[in-house]
Amino acid sequence: MAATVECGSDSNAAVNNMSLKKALKAASPLTLRIVAECPVTKARACDLMLPHCTVSTPVFMPVGTQGTLKGITVDQLEGLGCQICLGNTYHLGMRPGSDLIERANGLHGFMNWKRNLLTDSGGFQMVSLVELSEVTEEGVKFKSPYDGKEILLSPEKSISIQNSLGSDIMMQLDDVVSSTVTGPRVEEAMHRSIRWLDRCIAANKNPDKQNLFAIIQGGLNADLRKACLDEMTKRDVPGFAIGGLSGGEEKDDFWRMVTLSTDHLPREKPRYLMGVGYAVDLVVCVALGCDMFDCVFPTRTARFGSALVPWGSLQVKHKQYAKDFQPIDPDCQCPTCKRHSRAYLHALFKSDTAAMHHITIHNIAYQLNLMRSVRQSIVEGRFPEFIRTFMKRMFPSRDQYPSWAVDALASINITLE
Amino acid sequence: MAGSRMKLELSRVIQGRVRLGVLKGLGRTGQHSLEVPGCLLYTPFGTVPHLTQDTLHTLSKLPRVSQVTLSNIAEHQEVLEEFKDGFRKFAGLHDTVLYCSLHDPAAPCPTGYTTNKTVSVWGSGGRIELTVAKFMALQKSVQPDWYQSMADGETWQSNTSRKRVRKSVDRTLAHLDECLLAHQNSKELEGVEVFGVVEGGDILEERIRSARETAKRPVDGFCLDGLQTGSMDQALRIQLTSAVTKELPEDKPRLLQGVGRPDEVLDCVEAGVDLFESFFPFQVTERGCALSFSFDISPDPERAGSTPPTVLELNEEDTAGDMQQNGDLNLNDQTQMTCFEINLKDKRYQDDFRPLVDGCGCYCCRNHQRAYVHHLLVTNELLAGVLLMIHNTAHYHGFFVALREALANDKLDLLKRRVLRGEQTERKE
Ligand SMILES: [Zn+2]
Numbered sequence: 001m002a003a004t005v006e007c008g009s010d011s012n013a014a015v016n017n018m019s020l021k022k023a024l025k026a027a028s029p030l031t032l033r034i035v036a037e038c039p040v041t042k043a044r045a046c047d048l049m050l051p052h053c054t055v056s057t058p059v060f061m062p063v064g065t066q067g068t069l070k071g072i073t074v075d076q077l078e079g080l081g082c083q084i085c086l087g088n089t090y091h092l093g094m095r096p097g098s099d100l101i102e103r104a105n106g107l108h109g110f111m112n113w114k115r116n117l118l119t120d121s122g123g124f125q126m127v128s129l130v131e132l133s134e135v136t137e138e139g140v141k142f143k144s145p146y147d148g149k150e151i152l153l154s155p156e157k158s159i160s161i162q163n164s165l166g167s168d169i170m171m172q173l174d175d176v177v178s179s180t181v182t183g184p185r186v187e188e189a190m191h192r193s194i195r196w197l198d199r200c201i202a203a204n205k206n207p208d209k210q211n212l213f214a215i216i217q218g219g220l221n222a223d224l225r226k227a228c229l230d231e232m233t234k235r236d237v238p239g240f241a242i243g244g245l246s247g248g249e250e251k252d253d254f255w256r257m258v259t260l261s262t263d264h265l266p267r268e269k270p271r272y273l274m275g276v277g278y279a280v281d282l283v284v285c286v287a288l289g290c291d292m293f294d295c296v297f298p299t300r301t302a303r304f305g306s307a308l309v310p311w312g313s314l315q316v317k318h319k320q321y322a323k324d325f326q327p328i329d330p331d332c333q334c335p336t337c338k339r340h341s342r343a344y345l346h347a348l349f350k351s352d353t354a355a356m357h358h359i360t361i362h363n364i365a366y367q368l369n370l371m372r373s374v375r376q377s378i379v380e381g382r383f384p385e386f387i388r389t390f391m392k393r394m395f396p397s398r399d400q401y402p403s404w405a406v407d408a409l410a411s412i413n414i415t416l417e
Numbered sequence: 418m419a420g421s422r423m424k425l426e427l428s429r430v431i432q433g434r435v436r437l438g439v440l441k442g443l444g445r446t447g448q449h450s451l452e453v454p455g456c457l458l459y460t461p462f463g464t465v466p467h468l469t470q471d472t473l474h475t476l477s478k479l480p481r482v483s484q485v486t487l488s489n490i491a492e493h494q495e496v497l498e499e500f501k502d503g504f505r506k507f508a509g510l511h512d513t514v515l516y517c518s519l520h521d522p523a524a525p526c527p528t529g530y531t532t533n534k535t536v537s538v539w540g541s542g543g544r545i546e547l548t549v550a551k552f553m554a555l556q557k558s559v560q561p562d563w564y565q566s567m568a569d570g571e572t573w574q575s576n577t578s579r580k581r582v583r584k585s586v587d588r589t590l591a592h593l594d595e596c597l598l599a600h601q602n603s604k605e606l607e608g609v610e611v612f613g614v615v616e617g618g619d620i621l622e623e624r625i626r627s628a629r630e631t632a633k634r635p636v637d638g639f640c641l642d643g644l645q646t647g648s649m650d651q652a653l654r655i656q657l658t659s660a661v662t663k664e665l666p667e668d669k670p671r672l673l674q675g676v677g678r679p680d681e682v683l684d685c686v687e688a689g690v691d692l693f694e695s696f697f698p699f700q701v702t703e704r705g706c707a708l709s710f711s712f713d714i715s716p717d718p719e720r721a722g723s724t725p726p727t728v729l730e731l732n733e734e735d736t737a738g739d740m741q742q743n744g745d746l747n748l749n750d751q752t753q754m755t756c757f758e759i760n761l762k763d764k765r766y767q768d769d770f771r772p773l774v775d776g777c778g779c780y781c782c783r784n785h786q787r788a789y790v791h792h793l794l795v796t797n798e799l800l801a802g803v804l805l806m807i808h809n810t811a812h813y814h815g816f817f818v819a820l821r822e823a824l825a826n827d828k829l830d831l832l833k834r835r836v837l838r839g840e841q842t843e844r845k846e
Pocket residue numbers: 328329332333334335336337338362365
């Protein structure tokens with residue numbers, strides 16, 4: 001660890017890394033093959049080849065914050081067809097610490113996950129979880145909640161930790177501002193994120209093994225977003241994330257920022273929309289041209305007994321299911337639905353955590369299946385019909401369709417009858 | 418019972434007491450069997466705690482009998498009655514024999530709620546009072562393959578009076594007669610086996626009376642109740658158990674309730690017990706520990722790594738360190754660590770990249786390291802319980818396999834020395 005920190009703060013090493021990166025450009029550890037593009041919308045189906053396996057996109061990536069996915073074993077996760085999941089740099093950097101994980105052969109070795117991992121920069125958690133954080137040009141300063149020590153998360157430090165974790169995709173440290181903030185702070189954050197991107201690129205020790213994604217910022221201001229896109233797409237990064245959204249902003253603003261971003265992102269690189277995971281949002285944002293998504297919602301909600309179904313969600317703990325002997329979703333092929341009824345899960349919730357594990361498995365299966373069906377329909381050229389059928393199933397009637405989704409889809413030539 | 422098929426075939430009886438054999442003809446079609454001395458699978462509500470069926474079935478050689486408990490099931494009686502097809506199907510279990518006990522051996526059971534006609538069980542929704550009629554109605558909705566009859570086991574507190582003990586024996590016999598009567602008149606329970614319950618607290622004469630009287634009834638086996646860990650010291654338990662098993666017919670199985678520690682299990686097998694409940698690995702899991710005691714008595718040291726159930730090289734250094742936290746002194750507190758386990762929450766495991774137990778073939782040990790389990794525990798992650806439960810279940814049932822092998826090969830003493838080694842190390846310190 002000490003060595004990597006030095007490397008990041010030493011400008012000569014940084015320059016060396018830059019030239020090394022250029023030399024290894026051909027050996028970039030990511031290849032995107034576009035399998036199909038929807039002729040109507042901006043949706044695409046791709047094969048994203050990463051160091052540990054190929055990921056079929058559009059893809060939902062479950063979040064395993066602390067190097068584990070909420071009671072699910074890695075074999076179960078693999079069994080559900082998950083090709084990539086997330087780990088959180090902030091949490092893992094705190095406990096057990098990046099040097100320990102490095103000694104365990106990275107996060108892959110530590111959690112024994114054979115497929116791809118994406119790690120965030122740690123910046124978002126810092127700003128949202130830690131009260132005493134201060135952002136300067138240097139980085140994000142905060143007090144450790146464990147020992148009170150002051151810690152500086154700089155772009156170099158974030159990348160150094162992510163290098164230790166050994167993730168297949170790393171995220172740049174960005175200057176995160178709540179999406180509801182307006183004014184000069186948003187512009188400052190956007191420009192700073194660009195500068196930090198350059199520092200992150202320079203700090204990456206493993207450009208031949210680990211992909212660094214840039215994060216487009218700019219809040220809800222179209223001009224700032226556009227400026228950020230123009231600057232960042234000049235950098236030769238393997239992929240782009242759309243950041244600073246899904247933080248409580250109006251959905252009308254949200255989708256406009258998404259579609260603006262995908263309009264200006266290069267076709268040949270993956271686009272990752274951060275923090276999005278509700279089924280409707282996923283389907284609409286795939287239509288707007290996004291490839292990758294992550295969200296804690298499906299696994300978090302499972303622990304409260306909320307099972308995701310094509311018609312919304314089903315609260316297993318509600319009394320109405322006590323004598324309901326059907327599976328959660330009779331059409332679902334997941335291990336939970338193949339074996340257990342709503343009534344059994346309802347009763348099991350009173351005595352055993354395994355009940356949560358059952359719902360977690362179902363919810364991950366639901367998310368992954370949804371994305372598989374989306375992809376299939378894109379490949380078969382019937383994505384527009386897929387969207388219409390999906391919306392009909394999800395909402396009891398046309399007038400319950402969220403207006404933002406109707407508008408967003410209309411903007412890419414999908415009219416919902 | 419008429420129509421019952423459970424049959425105990427003993428292959429060896431050592432010193433007239435220690436029994437090795439197979440309990441055959443289990444399940445509705447009689448196709449299942451269980452080796453004795455053996456252990457039931459602990460599934461209070463049809464699920465091994467923390468484990469889904471996928472994770473459970475990473476383990477091989479699990480017992481074919483699952484223990485469910487009325488204390489967990491009773492509050493769902495109405496649901497089961499509407500479901501009609503019994504608890505096994507309700508819980509999504511297919512190919513397992515279902516044994517239904519009254520209480521959950523790992524859950525507390527407050528005293529003071531027993532009457533002449535009722536006993537109480539405690540579920541998630543609180544206390545449920547059972548009469549024999551309600552008890553039997555529950556059995557009809559659960560449709561187990563085998564159940565223990567209703568019993569008043571409220572004698573385990575050390576200050577229980579002789580009068581109270583006598584009452585518990587009388588009541589339990591009366592409950593048994595009533596259960597058997599209802600059972601014989603029930604078409605739904607045809608072919609289902611009943612175990613009578615031997616009570617008697619810590620009073621030898623009452624134990625013997627209870628055993629003799631219960632043995633006169635048409636029961637298929639016996640539960641020995643009120644001898645659980647925490648109720649009395651081991652010497653008294655062994656004395657009473659030996660006296661009881663002497664009174665029981667040779668050809669019927671004896672299940673000892675509430676005893677799970679490996680050292681106690683070994684002594685009780687010597688006292689003539691055939692069956693145990695596997696709540697112990699669950700208790701170990703709940704305190705963040707991993708079973709690590711050695712039970713490998715194979716002469717070939719290389720075998721340890723190649724055969725999953727006969728685990729391990731016990732790390733002497735580990736054992737010595739763990740002993741300081743050993744909770745042997747406090748018999749009543751079952752949340753305390755024993756000398757058969759290591760505490761994965763301990764900081765020393767934070768960078769320990771070995772499996773929980775070297776050579777263990779369980780899913781956890783094949784795939785994960787102590788450092789990872791330590792991390793899951795300190796971060797309160799649900800997977801900690803899952804992985805520990807897998808390992809502890811594998812280790813515990815592996816111990817029973819080793820126990821039977823030892824009996825078959827006249828090596829019980831060697832096994833005892835091996836299992837107790839950790840404890841002896843501790844005593845010396
Ligand atoms: Zn399902």
